[in-house]
Amino acid sequence: MTALVLFLIFTIALLALQLFRYQQRLADAHQKQIRLKQILDHAGAYIYTKDRNQNYTYANKPCLELFQIDESNLSDFSDSHYFPIETQEKLKVIDRKVLEGKPNQEEVIVEREVGKPTVYLETKHPLRNKQGHIDELVGMSTDVTELWRLKKAMEMQANIDPLTGIANRLKLDALFQTEIDRARRYHTPLCAILGDVDHFKRVNDEFGHQVGDRVLITIAELIQSSLRSSDYAGRWGGEEFLLICPQTELSQATKLAERIRQQIVEHRFDTGKRLSISFGVAAFAEGDSVSSLTTKADRALYQAKSGGRNQVCQYH
Numbered sequence: 001m002t003a004l005v006l007f008l009i010f011t012i013a014l015l016a017l018q019l020f021r022y023q024q025r026l027a028d029a030h031q032k033q034i035r036l037k038q039i040l041d042h043a044g045a046y047i048y049t050k051d052r053n054q055n056y057t058y059a060n061k062p063c064l065e066l067f068q069i070d071e072s073n074l075s076d077f078s079d080s081h082y083f084p085i086e087t088q089e090k091l092k093v094i095d096r097k098v099l100e101g102k103p104n105q106e107e108v109i110v111e112r113e114v115g116k117p118t119v120y121l122e123t124k125h126p127l128r129n130k131q132g133h134i135d136e137l138v139g140m141s142t143d144v145t146e147l148w149r150l151k152k153a154m155e156m157q158a159n160i161d162p163l164t165g166i167a168n169r170l171k172l173d174a175l176f177q178t179e180i181d182r183a184r185r186y187h188t189p190l191c192a193i194l195g196d197v198d199h200f201k202r203v204n205d206e207f208g209h210q211v212g213d214r215v216l217i218t219i220a221e222l223i224q225s226s227l228r229s230s231d232y233a234g235r236w237g238g239e240e241f242l243l244i245c246p247q248t249e250l251s252q253a254t255k256l257a258e259r260i261r262q263q264i265v266e267h268r269f270d271t272g273k274r275l276s277i278s279f280g281v282a283a284f285a286e287g288d289s290v291s292s293l294t295t296k297a298d299r300a301l302y303q304a305k306s307g308g309r310n311q312v313c314q315y316h
């Protein structure tokens with residue numbers, strides 16, 4: 001009898017101990033869950049999971065705030081409630097790729113208001129269940145708009161001539177190389193036109209550097225407005241401009257240079273005086289590089305200058 005009572009007491013004590021341990025484990029798990037939630041809510045990024053139907057299954061606090069929804073409404077929420085149609089399509093393509101098992105990282109530009117883009121760096125990974133099947137994805141998005149703006153501004157600065165707003169020499173070099181490669185590969189014509197304003201020093205000497213600057217800006221505009229969309233123009237040096245004309249024969253490029261020359265001669269500049277420009281035109285030949293083709297155009301330009309300026313000469 002005493003043994004039975006002792007056995008019962010021992011069993012009850014053991015059960016109580018197990019129950020206590022179980023409760024403690026539950027409390028620990030809950031504590032860990034709270035901690036994890038805090039970490040995710042303060043991670044400085046929008047973190048979410050989506051199922052195979054691209055429905056949201058989890059969103060951290062910043063994400064819920066961005067979408068302006070409560071956690072309880074998450075299951076009714078989809079990308080179409082927040083993102084413009086083009087972004088929805090883009091996100092669909094990315095999500096499908098990730099759900100096929102390919103992690104993805106890319107910048108996504110979201111323009112909910114015209115002219116006010118927000119740029120997110122999106123990192124997405126597939127989530128596998130115990131059986132190893134992908135049934136969800138986890139995404140982490142960071143707002144990188146400011147960095148993106150800086151990058152764009154730096155790209156602009158690196159490629160644009162600050163005075164005239166047209167391509168600078170660095171950009172021209174890159175464009176020229178691309179077009180030379182294309183002409184070589186597809187055996188298509190390509191011409192370079194080098195222009196140099198005549199007696200430009202006199203403009204500076206007579207009217208000052210600032211007026212000279214304005215004249216250069218106007219010349220750049222006149223050149224730019226004469227080009228086809230497939231042509232490029234840029235500032236090659238001080239008062240020198242380079243035009244790159246893909247798919248253009250020497251005779252057509254010469255006509256274009258002649259038309260621009262005429263426009264500049266006829267233009268009334270701020271100085272009230274007429275100005276002219278000389279052009280050298282050269283056509284791409286097998287074996288030409290950026291340097292050899294510009295040298296050819298430069299030789300033709302030299303001929304135009306020594307022939308009395310205000311004219312277009314071809315390299316033969």
Ligand SMILES: Nc1nc2c(ncn2[C@@H]2O[C@H](COP(=O)(O)OP(=O)(O)OP(=O)(O)O)[C@@H](O)[C@H]2O)c(=O)[nH]1
Pocket residue numbers: 163196197198199200201202204208209210211212213216237238239305309
């Ligand atoms: N205002 C201004 N002048 C510039 C700029 N870059 C170069 N120049 C001026 O362009 C002039 C070029 O003079 P030159 O090379 O002697 O040539 P030019 O007077 O045009 O004479 P030709 O080319 O022989 O017809 C110099 O006075 C330079 O200072 C610029 O960005 N702004």
